[in-house]
Amino acid sequence: MSAPTPSPPFDPRTMLAMSMHASPGVYALLVGSGISMGAGVLTGWGVIVELVRRMAATDTREEPGADFDVEEWWKAKYPGVDLGYGSVLEASGMSPSDRRRLLAPFFIPADDQEREEGKKVPAPAHDAIAQLVKRGTVRVIVTTNFDDLIEQALLRLNIAPQVIAAPDMIAGCEPLRHSACTIIKVHGDYKRIDLLNTDAELEAYEHDLDDLLDCIFDEYGLLTSGWSADWDKALVAAVRRAKSRRYPLYWSTVGALGDNAHSIVDARRGGVIENAAADEFFPDLVTRLELLDRMATPPLTRDLAIARLKRCLPDPVRRLELRDLLDGEVERVRAYLDTRSRTPTPGKPVDWQDEIDTALREVDTLLHLVATGIALDTQRAHDDLWIWxxxxxMRGYPRRLSGGSVHIEWGKFTLFPAYMVLKAASFATTQARRDDLLIRLHRDATKPAPPDTFNSAGHIQVEVTAAQELYDVYVLTDGVYEALKSKYGPFTYTVPVRRILEPILLPFVGDPSSFELLALRTEYRISLLHRFLLPFEAQAHGLYADALRSYEHFDRADGWMPDEDFAAAGVHKVWIDTLGLKGEEPIREAAQALAEVAKATKKWR
Incomplete structure (x- = not known):
């Protein structure tokens, strides 16, 4: 084995991603058995070892032990014959049909248990390759593999590739430039009987296949992964024949390159991407390309986004356009969250005010879209989109965190954008008299629960709701609270939210006093809803709402009382139907319990 070709002074992963992004469809993939290792599919050497073990067992009538030396046994049994994939199959004396039946169990799951364990089904590498095809980055894939894992991954994305698994299939195939994806299986497919296995079969390809490979390797850039170039003489020769150097070659490898691979990289002045296992390399490549997508497509201005929203809302034909609009903003916010480091800078205090200001800038357009959308969605046609x-x-944040308190606080702040969007949506639902949607936003927006999460009844909880994940005192941790306090002065937990959302909701309510009343009504509803949705030990969190201060101050000039205002709104039936309650009594009991606890609670600041 030769040492890897020295890499250029720049990062080859970065240059590959930038080149592929700038020239979609220009690169072809050349992949071997290494990309399927994560799926539990043996490499060519692994198949050799297993087949030789079986040959030894039938020859000696004893199962080889753990110390069985494959190469020593082969040398003794077949002196002068090099141990290789082809020579083993030649020694078996099997016909092509027998070989196919012998090899099939190496490539397809034996039972449901293997499928459940992720064996011989598409691995992350296959799924990422399918993503490359979906986005148009790759349209041609050359593979030495017999398995159909790439095809399965493509079908998951509703992409039906053109598969060329034998030379006689070439004449009738669609031109490469017209096909969304073409897979050339140079050694065949395990489902066919004309597999190429032996040294003689791998020595040279038929002319039609050689011509096709000459076209690909001459006209496309090449990204190689999981292929050693040690055994496949005809394929090595095809790569070497390419005269053009118009597009680069990149070779991703886990270990050192062999002599053949080394000479190919040298001849084509290729870049070597080292320590690149396929299941890590291909998903990483997709992530880099998606980041370049976002950088190349500037976000809509807030006003343009709102104008587009207003055009889409009443038009059922534009539902997908509306979904794409919200999805683009969600992805932009999540991209911002992804750029935050996992932990704060060691030894440096966190500037929470800067973190808050940055987060609010990033989520500003989404806050306007959600609030405007709910307020104007008079046909109630898009409720599921707001919940989604x-x-x-929510799902951009891992609930289980480790480390000191500052690490946990830093991690929890990832929920701040979701918290603010939920608040904006809640204010808008109250303004639109959509108590049903308010309840659904807090109850139906969910994420997988961490292990060992129990509900109030002591049962294992599979999912946690927005009510459980996005309540005030959980998201507004001490550092965040103090930063907000320094900006807005002494307050209850909900006052900063009012000040942030006021300019967004003011156009829908008309004046500041109407907005304050809207805030009181929304906060009371959330507090009441917590009585139904939060686990018992967390129900007191809703009591921090500023709306409940009226229970302590009965001398309020306007005489506004939240429970009386709620009863007068005539929404009891909506709450009964949406929460599945048995009559109005549970609502009255919850309101009374909320009032009694609020009177005794002094934690308003």
Whole structure:
């Protein structure tokens, strides 16, 4: 084995991603058995070892032990014959049909258990390759593999590739430039009987296949992964024949390159991407390309986004356009969250005010879209979209965190955008008299629960809701609270939210006093809803709402009382139907319990 070709002074992963992004469809993939290792599919050497073990067992009538030396046994049994994939199959004396039946169990799951364990089904590398095809980055894939894992991954994305698994299939195939994806399986497919296995079969290809490979290797850039170039003489020769150097070659490898691979990289002045296992390399490549997508497509200005929203809302034909609009903003916010480091800078205090200001800038357009959308969605046609938006932002945050308190606080701040969007949506639902949607936003937006999460009844909880994940005192941790306090002065937990959302909701309510009343009504509803949705030990969190201060101050000039205002709104039936309650009594009991606890609670600041 030769040492890897020295890499250029720049990062080859970065240059590959930038080149592929700038020239979609220009690169072809050349992949071997290494990309399927994560799926539990043996490499060519692994198949050799297993086949030789079986040959030894039938020859000696004893199962080889753990110390069985494959190469020593082969040398003794077949002196002068090099141990290789082809020579083993030649020694078996099997016909092509027998070989196919012998090899099939190496490539397809034996039972449901293997499928459940992720064996011989598409691995992250296959799924990422399918993503490259979907986005148009790659349209041609050359593979030495017999398995159909790439095809399965493509079908998951509703992409039906053109598969060329034998030379006689070439004449009738669609031209490469016209096909969304073409897979050339140079050694065949395990489902066919004309597999190429032996040294003689791998020595040279038929003319039609050689011509096709000459076209690909001459006209396309090449990204190689999981292929050693040690055994496949005809394929090595095809790569070497390419005269053009118009597009680069990149070779991703886990270990050192062999002599053949080394000479190919040298001849084509290729770049070597080292320590690149396929299941890590291809998903990483997709992530880099998606980041370049976002950088190349400037976000809509807020006003343009709102104008587009207003055009889409009443038009059922533009539902997908509306979904794409919200999805683009969600992805932009999540991209911002992804750029935050996992932990704060060691030894440096966190500037929470800067973190808050940055987060609010990033989520500003989404706050306007959600609030405007709910307020103007008079046909109630897009409720699931608003819930989905909150849910997607929730799911960008891992609930289980480790480390000191500052690390946990830093991690929890990832929920701040979702928290603000939920608040904006809640204010808008109250303004639109959509208590049903308010309840659904807090109850139906969910994320997978961490292990060992129990509900109030002591049962294992599979999912946690927005009500459980996005309540005030959980998201507004001490550092965040103090930063907000320094900006807005002494307050209850909900006052900063009012000040942030006021300019967004003011156009829908008309004046500041009407907005304050809207805030009181929304906060009371959330507090009441917590009585139904939060686990018992967390129900007191809703008591921090500023709306409940009226229970302590009965001398309020306007005489506004939240429970009386709620009863006068005539929404009891909506709450009964949406929460599945048995009559109005549970609502009255919850309101009374809320009032009694609020009177005794002094934690307003």
């Amino acid at each position: 938006t909150v849910e997607q932002l």
